[in-house]
Structures are given as C-alpha cells and as structure tokens.
Amino acid sequence: xxxxxxxxxxxxxxxxxxxxxxxxxxxxxxxxxxxxxxxxxxxxxxxxxxxxxxxxxxxxxxxxxxxxxxxxxxxxxxxxxxxxxxxxxxxxxxxxxxxxxxxxxxxxxxxxxxxxxxxxxxxxxxxxxxxxxxxxxxxxxxxxxxxxxxxxxxxxxxxxxxxx
Amino acid sequence: xxxxxxxxxxxxxxxxxxxxxxxxxxxxxxxxxxxxxxxxxxxxxxxxxxxxxxxxxxxxxxxxxxxxxxxxxxxxxxxxxxxxxxxxxxxxxxxxxxxxxxxxxxxxxxxxxxxxxxxxxxxxxxxxxxxxxxxxxxxxxxxxxxxxxxxxxxxxxxxxxxxx
Numbered sequence: 001x002x003x004x005x006x007x008x009x010x011x012x013x014x015x016x017x018x019x020x021x022x023x024x025x026x027x028x029x030x031x032x033x034x035x036x037x038x039x040x041x042x043x044x045x046x047x048x049x050x051x052x053x054x055x056x057x058x059x060x061x062x063x064x065x066x067x068x069x070x071x072x073x074x075x076x077x078x079x080x081x082x083x084x085x086x087x088x089x090x091x092x093x094x095x096x097x098x099x100x101x102x103x104x105x106x107x108x109x110x111x112x113x114x115x116x117x118x119x120x121x122x123x124x125x126x127x128x129x130x131x132x133x134x135x136x137x138x139x140x141x142x143x144x145x146x147x148x149x150x151x152x153x154x155x156x157x158x159x160x161x162x163x164x
Numbered sequence: 165x166x167x168x169x170x171x172x173x174x175x176x177x178x179x180x181x182x183x184x185x186x187x188x189x190x191x192x193x194x195x196x197x198x199x200x201x202x203x204x205x206x207x208x209x210x211x212x213x214x215x216x217x218x219x220x221x222x223x224x225x226x227x228x229x230x231x232x233x234x235x236x237x238x239x240x241x242x243x244x245x246x247x248x249x250x251x252x253x254x255x256x257x258x259x260x261x262x263x264x265x266x267x268x269x270x271x272x273x274x275x276x277x278x279x280x281x282x283x284x285x286x287x288x289x290x291x292x293x294x295x296x297x298x299x300x301x302x303x304x305x306x307x308x309x310x311x312x313x314x315x316x317x318x319x320x321x322x323x324x325x326x327x328x
Binding site: 006016076100110121150 | 166167168169170172173176177180238239240241242243244246247251254255256260263264266267270271273274275277278279281282285286289290314317318322323325326328
C-alpha cells in the first residue's frame with residue numbers, strides 16, 4: 001500500500017503497534033514464568049494486564065479515526081522477542097537470567113516509547129487531540145513500566161546476578 | 165554459548181550493540197540520501213559520523229574488558245531497519261517520507277538507548293566505572309540524537325507532511 005499522506009503514515013504505524021502489543025501480550029506471561037525474583041514476576045504480570053487495556057485503547061483509536069482495527073507484521077518487535085528467547089535459552093534460570101529478562105523487556109518498552117511518541121506527535125499534527133490524549137496515556141504507562149524495571153534491576157536483580 | 169555470569173551477559177549484549185551500530189553505520193547514509201529537508205539530512209549525516217566514534221568507543225570497551233571485539237547478529241536492529249525500508253518503499257520522496265524516516269530512526273535510537281542504559285548499569289555493577297563512563301557518553305549522544313529528531317519533526321517536518 002502506498003503511503004501518500006500523514007494520515008496513511010499514522011494508520012500504518014498504528015497497525016504496527018497493534019501487532020506489537022498483541023505479540024507482547026503473548027510474551028509477558030512467559031517472562032513472568034521465567035522470573036525468579038518475585039517483584040520482577042509481579043512487574044511482568046502487572047504489565048500484562050496493562051497491555052490488555054492498551055490494546056483496547058488502540059481499538060478505541062481505530063474506531064475514532066474510522067479505520068478497521070488490524071495488525072501489520074512488526075519485524076522490530078519480532079526481533080526484540082527473538083533476542084529475548086535467546087537470552088532464556090542461553091542462561092539457566094536464576095538471577096543472571098532475571099537480569100537478562102529485564103534487559104529484553106526494556107528493549108520492548110523502548111520500542112513502544114518510540115512508537116507511541118511518534119503516534120502522539122502525528123495525532124496532534126492531524127488535529128486529533130482526542131486521539132493524542134489516548135495514546136499519551138499509554139506512552140506514560142510504557143515509561144513507568146520501563147522505570148519500574150530499572151528500579152528492580154538496580155535495586156536487587158543486578159546485585160544478585162553479580163553474586164550468582 | 166551459555167551465559168552463566170553477569171560478565172557473560174554483559175559481553176553478549178556488547179556484541180549485540182556492536183553489530184547494531186555497524187548496521188546503522190550502513191543505514192544512516194541511505195536515510196540521509198532519502199531526506200528532503202536539509203536539516204534532517206544534516207542530522208543523519210552528523211549521526212553517521214557520531215556512529216563511527218561510537219564504534220571506536222565500543223572497541224575500546226572490548227579492549228578494556230579483554231575480550232575480542234566481535235558482533236553478534238542483532239535481530240532487533242535488523243527488524244527496525246527492515247521496517248524503515250518498508251517506509252521508503254511505501255512512501256514517495258517528500259515530506260511524508262521524511263516524517264516516516266524520522267519515526268524509523270527514532271525506533272533505532274530508542275533501541276540503542278535501552279541497550280546502552282542496560283550496559284551502563286551492568287558495567288557499574290561489575291565495578292567497571294571506567295567502562296560505564298565510556299558507555300554513558302554514547303548513551304547521552306543517542307538521547308541527544310533522538311531529541312534532535314523530535315525537534316525537527318515537531319518544528320517543521322510533521323507540519324510539511326500534513327500539508328503535502
């Protein structure tokens with residue numbers, strides 16, 4: 001499909017993020033299951049719930065712009081998830097793996113932070129402050145999820161991984 | 165290879181980022197070439213130069229930790245670059261494509277921000293403040309490159325893309 005307008009570009013990226021969130025919805029329970037630290041497991045479980053709401057919010061955006069809610073294969077998130085799988089394969093369960101899981105999840109968070117940041121800016125430019133507001137809510141949740149992981153890494157997991 | 169220690173994890177991620185930077189070194193001139201806005205072209209050209217220094221800095225880190233400088237295939241950056249290629253294929257040259265190029269480059273920047281953030285934290289935990297300092301320099305450059313792109317997008321490109 002040709003992308004001729006900012007509207008087209010916005011819709012294409014929205015589909016990319018919709019696909020990415022669906023992939024993460026499937027991946028987060030696996031990360032929770034692999035975690036040794038209870039607070040890390042909780043962070044992944046909480047973010048899994050949050051991701052469900054974020055998908056609903058995206059569906060609301062599709063509705064508001066009157067375009068069908070569908071996903072578009074996102075090679076970036078597939079690559080990030082693939083790297084996460086490698087980390088799980090290469091490390092035994094425990095503190096070192098936990099440190100690796102955090103790193104993988106933060107790569108995913110940053111992908112989303114970049115994408116929602118762009119979508120917010122484009123929505124505003126398109127005069128759709130209502131849509132921008134919805135996307136901004138998710139953007140703030142992704143930033144908070146990223147900071148929570150940093151906090152867990154620096155607060156306990158990295159030190160435990162060093163001692164492992 | 166089994167990742168048994170935080171040292172192993174650090175070295176594996178260092179190789180991932182080294183590979184990613186090499187891919188971006190090849191990609192940035194293409195983004196510059198596709199750009200219509202002069203300030204965007206300049207931002208890509210400047211970041212290309214910066215990426216060369218960042219690769220040298222990574223080689224310095226490999227030397228400091230006494231491990232061979234080599235890359236490890238990074239599926240994430242390949243996915244991000246692949247999506248950037250799709251944007252170029254789907255949009256005609258001009259303001260809309262410029263907006264898409266910025267979005268792609270910011271996805272790459274955020275990938276690097278996530279990775280260098282993790283590497284810095286791990287280097288500090290490993291007691292290698294000298295290494296952390298080097299990685300932190302690059303982290304700050306990546307953040308600045310990302311902000312510069314935001315500034316160009318919001319300052320001129322998005323508006324031009326809307327009018328296109």
